[in-house]
Amino acid sequence: MAEAAQISTNAPMTSSRRTYNRALARFVRHRLALFGLAAIVLLVLLCAVGPYLWPYNDLRIDIRHRFAEPFSGAHIFGADELGRDLLARLMTAGRVSLTVGFAAMAISTVIGTFIGTIAGYFGGIVGTALMRFVDAVLCFPSIFLLLALAAFVQPNLLAITLVIAATAWMEVARVVEAQIRSLRERDFAVAAQALGASDAHIMFRELLPNAIAPIVVASTLNVARAILLEAYVSYLGYGIQPPTPSWGNMLNNAQEYLSTAPWLALLPGLFITLAVTGFNFVGDGLRDALDPRLDLP
Amino acid sequence: MSVGAETILEVLELRKWFSVGGGVLSGAKSTLKAVDGVSFSINRGEILGLVGESGSGKTSVGRTILRLAEPTGGTIRFRGQDITHISRGALRSIRPKMQLVFQDPFASLNPRMTVGRIVGAPLMIHEPGLGRAERARRVGEMLQTVGLSPGHAERYPHEFSGGQRQRVGIARALMLAPEFLVADEPVSALDVSIQAQIINLLLDLRARLSLAILFISHDLAVVGHVCDRVAVMYLGRLVETAATAELFANPRHPYTEALFSAAPDPDPEIKRTRVILTGDIPSPINPPTGCVFRTRCRYALPACAEAVPPLRTVGPGHQSACIRDDLSLQPAI
Numbered sequence: 001m002a003e004a005a006q007i008s009t010n011a012p013m014t015s016s017r018r019t020y021n022r023a024l025a026r027f028v029r030h031r032l033a034l035f036g037l038a039a040i041v042l043l044v045l046l047c048a049v050g051p052y053l054w055p056y057n058d059l060r061i062d063i064r065h066r067f068a069e070p071f072s073g074a075h076i077f078g079a080d081e082l083g084r085d086l087l088a089r090l091m092t093a094g095r096v097s098l099t100v101g102f103a104a105m106a107i108s109t110v111i112g113t114f115i116g117t118i119a120g121y122f123g124g125i126v127g128t129a130l131m132r133f134v135d136a137v138l139c140f141p142s143i144f145l146l147l148a149l150a151a152f153v154q155p156n157l158l159a160i161t162l163v164i165a166a167t168a169w170m171e172v173a174r175v176v177e178a179q180i181r182s183l184r185e186r187d188f189a190v191a192a193q194a195l196g197a198s199d200a201h202i203m204f205r206e207l208l209p210n211a212i213a214p215i216v217v218a219s220t221l222n223v224a225r226a227i228l229l230e231a232y233v234s235y236l237g238y239g240i241q242p243p244t245p246s247w248g249n250m251l252n253n254a255q256e257y258l259s260t261a262p263w264l265a266l267l268p269g270l271f272i273t274l275a276v277t278g279f280n281f282v283g284d285g286l287r288d289a290l291d292p293r294l295d296l297p
Numbered sequence: 298m299s300v301g302a303e304t305i306l307e308v309l310e311l312r313k314w315f316s317v318g319g320g321v322l323s324g325a326k327s328t329l330k331a332v333d334g335v336s337f338s339i340n341r342g343e344i345l346g347l348v349g350e351s352g353s354g355k356t357s358v359g360r361t362i363l364r365l366a367e368p369t370g371g372t373i374r375f376r377g378q379d380i381t382h383i384s385r386g387a388l389r390s391i392r393p394k395m396q397l398v399f400q401d402p403f404a405s406l407n408p409r410m411t412v413g414r415i416v417g418a419p420l421m422i423h424e425p426g427l428g429r430a431e432r433a434r435r436v437g438e439m440l441q442t443v444g445l446s447p448g449h450a451e452r453y454p455h456e457f458s459g460g461q462r463q464r465v466g467i468a469r470a471l472m473l474a475p476e477f478l479v480a481d482e483p484v485s486a487l488d489v490s491i492q493a494q495i496i497n498l499l500l501d502l503r504a505r506l507s508l509a510i511l512f513i514s515h516d517l518a519v520v521g522h523v524c525d526r527v528a529v530m531y532l533g534r535l536v537e538t539a540a541t542a543e544l545f546a547n548p549r550h551p552y553t554e555a556l557f558s559a560a561p562d563p564d565p566e567i568k569r570t571r572v573i574l575t576g577d578i579p580s581p582i583n584p585p586t587g588c589v590f591r592t593r594c595r596y597a598l599p600a601c602a603e604a605v606p607p608l609r610t611v612g613p614g615h616q617s618a619c620i621r622d623d624l625s626l627q628p629a630i
Contacts, residue, residue, distance in 0.1 A: 187405035191469065194363055195419050196392035209409040 026289040033285020039278035043271070047094030056085035058092040058245055067261050078263050080253070086264070090271055093245035097227055098275070100161050100246075104226035107165035109219040112172025113208070119173070120180030121203045131177060134170045142167040146229055150238035160239050164229045172218045179211035213290035217283055224279035231272050247272045302340040305477055305509045306362070311335045311371035313354075313361045317582065329582045331357040333533035334371070336608075341476065342507040346524030346541070348514055348556065352578050354533040355513045359479040362511070363395055364388055375477070393423055393473035400482035402462035406454040412465050413450030416440065419472040435472075443468045443498060460491035467498065477509045484519060496523055517560045517629065521545055526614075529553050532589040533581055535608060539615040545629040549617035551594045554626040572627070588620070596624055 027033055051058070062083035070078040070086075077086040119130035137145075145167050153159040183189060184207060192202045227247075233239035234248025242249055247268045254264035313332040331354045339345045347355050360366045362373055364380060373381045380391060399405035406415055417436045420427055427435075437447030443464040454462055463483060470478060480499065484492040496519065502508055514520050520527055521541055528538040529552060537550040548554050551572075558572040574593050579585055585592045591601040600620060608616040 187399045187401060188407040190360075190365060191397065191399065191405055191466075192418065193365055194392065194397045195422055195469075195473075196389040197418070197422050201422065206407055206410075210407070 023289045027285050030285035030288060032281040033289075036278040036281030036285065039274050040282065043094060043275055043278070044098060047091050047098055050091040051088065051095075054085075054088055054091065056088040058084065058088040059243055060084065060088075067257070069261075070263050070267075077267055078261070080264055081257060081261075086267060089245045089250060090247075090267060093247050093250055093268065094271060094275075096157065096240055096244065096246040097230055097248070097272075100157065100164065100230045100240075101223045101227040101275070101279075103161045104164040104168060104230075105219050105223045107161065108169035108222055108226075109172050109215065111165065112169035112218075113176050113215060115169070116173040116176025117180050117203050117208060120177040121184055121199065121207065123181065127177070127181075131174075134173050134177075137167075138170050140167075142229070143232055146233055147236065147238060150233050155239055155241055157240065160230060160233065163233075164226050167229070168222050168225055172215065172222065175214045175218045176211055179214055180207050183207045183210050213286075217287045217290065220279055220283035220286055224276045224283065227272065227275050227279070302343070304338050305341045305376060306511075307338040307372075307374040308358075308362060309336050309372040309374070311358065311361060311373065312369040313357050313366060314369040327582050330533050330584065331581060332361060333584075335530070335533070335535050336371075337528055337535065337538065339477070339509045339511060341509055342503060343526065344503060344510045344512050344524045346512045346514060346520040346527040347530055348517060348520055348527060349530035350515060350556075350578060352532075352581070353530045354581070355515075355530055356481055357533075358530070359397070359481050359511060359513055363397055363479055365397075393419070394475050395477045395479070396470035396473070396475040398463075398466055398470050398478060398480045398483045401486050402459050402466055403454075403486075405466050406462055408454055410453075411450065412440075412445075412452055412454065412457075415454070415465060416450070416468045416472060419469060423473060439468045439472055440465075442471070442502075444494075458491075459487050460494060463487060463491075463495050464498065467495075467502075471502065471506070474506070475508065477511075479511045479513070481513045482515070483512075485514065485516060492519065499523070517556060521629070529556065532578060532584055534589060534605075535618065536590065537615075537617045537619075538608070539612070543612065543615055547612070547615075548626045548628060549611050549615065549624075550590075550619045551596050551624065551626065552590050555593075557629040558627060560629070588618070596621055 062079065062085070064083065065073065065079045066081055066083040068079040068083070070076065072078070077090065079085055080089070115130055115134070119127040119134075121127075146163060149163045149166065150160070153163065180203070184202070189202060189206055192206045197206070230239060230246065231248035231251070234246045235252045237249070237252060239248055240246035242253065250268040251265055251272075254261070254268065257264055311332055312330070312334060315329045315331060316326045317329050318326055333354075335354075335358055337345065347358060349355050357366065361368050364373075368381055371381065372379060375391065375395060378391075380388065383391075406412075410418075413433065413436050416439055417432050420432050420435065433450070436450055440447055440449055445461065445464055445468070449457075449461075454465065457465065467483075483499070484495050487495060499510065499512075500523065503510060512520065512524055524541050526538065526540050527544050529536050529544075529550065531552050537544065537548065537553050539547075539549075544553065545557070548557060555572045555574045559574070572595065576593055579589065579592055585602070587602040587604055588594070588597070588606050591597040594601070598621070606618045606620045608618045611617045611622070
């Protein structure tokens with residue numbers, strides 16, 4: 001009986017407006033999360049709108065201004081070895097990198113949520129088999145798995161996104177599995193069962209909405225991971241292929257000129273850092289803000 | 298109950314065993330006999346109380362009857378139909394007729410759903426063709442039946458008090474017009490003043506809908522007020538059953554006496570000798586031989602260890618599983 005009471009007080013009553021307000025208040029108090037959110041909003045706006053406003057195109061070659069230094073002329077962030085405008089390239093590359101990040105997050109969240117829900121709800125042999133499969137995939141160092149997979153596919157935006165999603169869904173699956181496994185023992189799940197509800201009804205209508213908070217946290221952190229992974233593979237040459245810029249292949253391109261034109265490496269590196277830390281801070285902030293234990297009366 | 302009343306539920310030698318321990322690498326499984334050979338029946342419109350201390354298997358009986366847990370053995374007959382092992386699909390059409398009310402009104406309602414959706418869920422599952430407006434109308438009616446207002450449908454469970462939430466849980470259980478309700482400690486999580494309201498609601502609904510209720514409780518005062526008959530359970534077995542008045546006036550099993558004695562007296566002036574049960578309820582994994590109560594029974598004889606005493610008829614409608622007929626036990630106050 002004491003156990004039941006304890007479970008009920010731990011209930012994530014996130015449906016309440018009051019709880020959302022409290023969660024919001026906690027998020028706003030989290031300075032780093034706000035900084036992260038600002039960085040993300042800024043980057044997304046810059047990459048989405050910037051190319052329409054900036055007079056230079058990411059592919060236009062301007063040989064007279066090769067290796068133009070930042071803040072020295074018309075090219076604010078300088079130009080690369082072909083005289084292409086660096087800011088224009090960073091913005092276009094940002095579109096690619098952020099698209100890969102968000103798309104891979106969406107795909108991996110859907111896969112992870114689905115597998116985690118099935119495993120957590122059915123348990124037994126099905127659950128064990130699925131979760132041991134998750135463990136097996138987790139055993140591969142993801143960067144090698146990624147490179148191995150990337151070596152087999154034609155590197156384009158879709159393929160890279162799918163490959164990254166394939167190495168990132170396991171975390172979500174584990175989080176969701178643990179949540180669903182505990183939720184399904186709760187009385188409201190038993191009540192749905194007693195009403196004769198189908199498994200799909202119980203899983204997706206009754207249980208999953210109660211697991212939203214940890215899913216949101218895990219998928220936010222996944223965006224950061226996906227951006228970083230895309231940078232890895234593109235840097236190593238298996239990812240987005242030139243001349244299409246991505247933050248990763250810009251770094252790759254820049255390493256030849258590291259001593260003579262260091263800004264070519266520093267600026268893409270800065271953008272990657274900004275995006276990844278931004279998402280990580282937001283993820284941490286959400287984790288703290290949505291923690292139901294903090295809602296105890 | 299009146300003669301010739303229709304039996305709605307019949308349970309014969311019900312067993313529910315759980316295997317505990319025994320991981321992949323460590324063998325050594327043992328069996329926990331939560332319910333071990335329980336038989337009773339309930340008539341239409343009757344309230345049967347099931348009492349016993351924590352761990353005696355009351356909740357397991359309720360859940361197993363509703364097929365929320367698979368029975369290990371025995372027979373469950375509902376409205377004359379054997380439902381012990383019928384498939385999930387076949388069960389689906391019976392589910393509306395047997396429902397469950399939970400102990401903890403805070404855990405039994407999905408915190409993410411409005412009360413309207415919670416109470417309407419049975420209709421969505423069993424009458425999916427029903428229009429939105431019609432469903433809302435029936436939810437509103439049901440909320441009124443249990444003493445809430447139709448306007449409450451748009452609110453979330455956390456906006457209600459414990460008693461109101463319990464009403465929501467009852468509304469959900471009644472939505473499909475069940476004939477049999479398992480009420481698993483429906484008032485033990487509520488304040489005393491609210492307990493009375495919920496009990497009166499259940500009694501009122503029983504009278505109006507001729508509901509049969511299996512009323513699981515450890516509170517003898519509540520059971521005495523609500524139930525027509527009472528079954529006393531100890532360590533997975535029934536030790537005594539009788540009509541409520543008969544049981545309270547003339548208990549025949551030492552465990553029943555101990556339960557009465559443990560209930561608080563409303564009148565501090567009355568001095569009674571208390572029968573204090575020493576120790577905890579034994580482990581159902583390794584129960585005592587013979588009579589399972591003998592380890593805590595102050596009337597135990599060597600003979601009690603020899604065989605499991607069966608339920609014997611000791612009076613009209615009164616059965617007890619004690620081999621000693623020579624005891625004069627203290628009645629309830």
